[in-house]
Amino acid sequence: MLVVCSGLCAQDKWVSGTVVDNLSRQPIPSATIRVASNGRTVVGASNGGFRLLVADRQDSLAVTATGYLPMILAVPDTGLVMVELSPRKDAMDEVVVTGTLRAVQRSASPVPVEVYSPQFFKKNPTPTLFDALQLVNGVRPQLNCNVCNTGDIHINGMEGPYTMVLIDGMPIVSSLSTVYGLQGIPASLIEKVEVVKGPASSLYGSEAIGGLINVITRNPRKAPVFAADVSTTSWLEHNIDLGLRYSLGKKVHALAGMNYFNFTHRFDKNGDNFTDITLQNRLSVFNKLSWNRQKDRQAALAFRLVGEDRWGGEMQWTREFRGGDSIYGEQIGTRRFELLGNYQLPTTEKLIFSYSYNYHRQRSAYGNTLYNADQSVGFAQITWDKPWSGKHNLLAGAAIRYTYYDDNTPATLDGNGKDNRPDKVAIPGIFLQQETSIHGRHNLLLGARLDHDPRHGFIFTPRFALKLAVSDKDQLRVNAGSGFRVVNLFTEDHAALTGAREVVLVGALEPERSYNLNLNYSRKFSWAGGFLHLDAAAWYTYFTNRIIPDYTTDPNKIIYQNLDGSSVSRGVSIQADASFVNRLKVTLGGNLQDVMINSKDDQGNRVAERQLLTESWSATWTVSYSFGKSGWGLDYTGNVYGPMLLPLLSDLDPRDGRSPVWSLQNIQVNRKFSNGMEWYGGIKNLFDFTPDRGNPFLIARAHDPFDKQVQYDANGTVLATPENPYALTFDPNYVYAPNQGRRLFVGFRYIIGRN
Known part of the structure; x- marks a missing residue:
């Protein structure tokens, strides 16, 4: 001192x-x-x-x-x-809540939970949490369209619909807008991000089938008084992030935030006459209130408003061409409202009522196909947290989730195909979880959940978790359980409709299910020169009843049926976090995974295929060095992905069916001042990688986006012609990496933190 x-x-x-x-x-x-x-x-x-x-x-x-x-x-x-x-010998032992719905030390949780702070994501500043997650081992943001740049989050190779996204533990991000829900969350409001890999439906219900991401916002009483983060890039992407703490009297503390992102300059560096990156104009406003109550009882309320306009397409597109068939463009306008909160009842028992509501309005044009949709999701839950006998903790709860969905496609028409019939469904559920401390060192968790879907009846999801403290520095966790995802036919896939199609359900569609076994081992090392936290995991997840829409069998129908087979995700991962007395900090992570789909071919034979757009191995890293009292710092971050299978349109398609090994690497220099000011800048995509390398084109038939010159045979099969030698139709879905090459960035942060 x-x-x-x-x-x-x-x-x-x-x-x-x-x-x-x-x-x-x-x-x-x-x-x-x-x-x-x-x-x-x-x-x-x-x-x-x-x-x-x-x-x-x-x-x-x-x-x-x-x-x-x-x-x-x-x-x-x-x-x-x-x-x-002094850092704890067991540094990285943060308080976590996602694994068990209870606030416990990470080392005491029987469920492995990964925790990422805002400081971690600042090592590679990004305007959205969607982009920031590329630094998390085993988690990959996947772009799904070269034109509109929509995407989803893959965990251990499983696709976006199998990842549940929460804000403060509430399922606020609806299925219609997972990617939009992760965009526009002001970074100044994020306390941390918790990631659980593997099914968690026994606590969180539908959609938590492959893993979940919980974005935890700051406590208004602990946030800085004022925080600002302003940045721009050489691609002219401008981002403003503001946070303000204030009080409403002595008992009410509040935190307000605003995020504005603007990118309105057209770039076509690969020369296909299509915008490389979707143009975006987005504003998000957030406010959170918390109350001081007797006996530290909880009470909080938060809301967020998001408005976004984005478009991509041919370079000469303007709004006058929206919905027409002369100049191709995809324009998406969204308006979103989110409300969430909790209230601990004034009783001797710890009873907490939590609730959330979101409304998502989308008005889109994909070429000459209009897709307009509205979705509302309401959620309410009450939990009873009851410690007893000194060694046991009981968590019981009841929840209900109501979803309303309506769009302008045939999917929401009634049986006669004439009258509109919005999808409305309420799914109630109850859950029970018993956690027991064994000899004060080990923890055993047993849990189960029972949901009732009016379309499918009762759905039961059990859970088992065991944490063994092998020593003061070694911990072994064994987790097993199941997850489920109820049938949801209403996603942006319906933008693929080209005219009226009949929705055909083959058989009674059953919920998708997953069964998971996960082993996790962690070890902490400390020595005079620093400390190291090592975390290794192995997993095996078996999926049944997967539902994949079939648009190709009959051009006049969308056919849905459960997969006659199974899907498997298995693999191993390792991550190391180290800090040294010489002010060097390093995080290294690696994943080996195998995701296969087992089904039947036309002759009834069993076939196993690798899942499209899924890498077999990947690695991430961050290397940071602080130059002592000078305030200067250096961050080198990156990831590398192994080959993945890519979607081709025909046997003649000249594009590569496998992606190369590819990597995005970044470097940043920052300077912190004692008055709360900070400057930062650097280079993103240091080696200028873009997916058009080695490919004749990315977007199929970019010169004929409305397929006006495509010829078909009597069965609807595309013919190879002199004008169309590869027998292709317009397709923007051949995408596995961002189209942005190397770019410079610079930013400024200013924080006032005194009470």
Whole structure:
């Protein structure tokens, strides 16, 4: 601890200081400083600074921060102090909630939960959380269209519909808009992101079949007073992120945020006359309230408004061509409202009522096909958290989820094909979870959930988890369980309709199911030069009843049926997080995975095929170095992906059916100042990789996007002609990596953190 001189006060006096890491000498944001005599507490700023009033010169301060050993120190006579906290030997032991719906130390959770802080994502600044997740091992943002740039999140190779996205534990991101839900969340409002790989339907219900991502927003009482982050790139992408903490009286604390993203310049570097990147104009506004209540009972309310206009297409497209068949463009306008909150009942038992609601309005034009849709999702849940006998904890709950969906396609017409019939369904469920401490070192979790879907009846999902503390530094976790996803025919796939099609259901569609076994081993190493956290996992997930829409068998129909077979995702992963006394921090992660679909061919023979757009191996890394007290820092981040199968349109398609090994790498330099100001800048996609390398084209028949010159035979099969030698139709779905090449970026952050 370093003490420097300052003026003294008689009796009551102000104490100011900075909380830093005693290894790296870097500021520790959001530390808690408490006065022993009167309990007065403040939360440190993002630059580690704090200031508070003490009543007695002989008083003491208790300083705590996540991931560090607590410290108690006497109030210095000088009134100015630097507090140097030591990292815990078990650093990375954050409090997590996603795995068990209870706040527990990560090391105590029987369910493996990965935690990522805003500081982690700042190593490669991005305008959306969707893009930021590319640094997470085993998680990959997948673009699905070269024109509109919609996408989804893959976890361990499984496609986006199998990933559930939560905000503060609430299923606020509806199936219609997973990608839009991850865009426009102001970074200044994110406390952390928790990732669980594998089924979690026993707690979260439908859609948590392959894994889930929980975005946890800041507590208004602990957020900086003001935070701003403004950046731009050489591609003229402009991003503004603002956060403001304020109070409404003594009992109500609030946090407001705004994110604005603008990219309106057309680029066509691959020369196909189509925009390389979708143009976007997006505004998101967020506000969160929390109340001070007796006995620290919970009460919070938050809402978010999102408005976005995006389009991509031929370079000469303007709005006058929207919906026409002369100049091709895909224009998507969305308006979104989200509401979520919780309230702990004023009872002796811990009963918490949680709720959320979202409304998503989409008005789209895909060439000359209009796709207009509205979706509302309401969710309510009550949980009872009951510790008993000192070794047991019971969590019981009941939930209901109501979904309303309507669009302008034949999919929401009634049986006669004339009258509109929106999809309305309510799915109630109950769940029970028992967690037991064994000898104070091990934890056993048994859980089950029972949901009732009016279309499918009762759906049962059990769960088992065991954490064995092999030693103080070694932990082994075994998890097994099942997940489910109810039939949802209403997604953006309906934009593929070209005229009226009849929706055909082959048999009674059953919910998609998954069964998972996951082994996780973690080991912590510490030595005089730093510490290392090693995490290894192996998983096996078996899927049944997968539903894939068939648009090709009959051009006048959309045919849905359960897969007559199965799908398997299996693999191993390893991740290492290290910090050294020389101010070097390194994160390395690697995945080996095998995702196969087993089905029958036309002759009834069993065939096994690799899933499209799924890499067999991948790796991610971040390397950061701090140049001591100078405030300068350096970050080198990147990922690399193995080959994946790509969708081809015909046997004559000249594009490569397998992607090459490809990598996106970035470098950043930043400079932090003691007044809360920070400058940063660098290069994204350092080696200028784009997926058009080695391919004659990405978008099939970009010169004839309305297929006006395509010829068909009597069976509807595309004919090879001199004008169309490869027998192709217009197709923008051959995409596996972003089309943006190398670009420079620069940004500015400013944080005011004092209470």
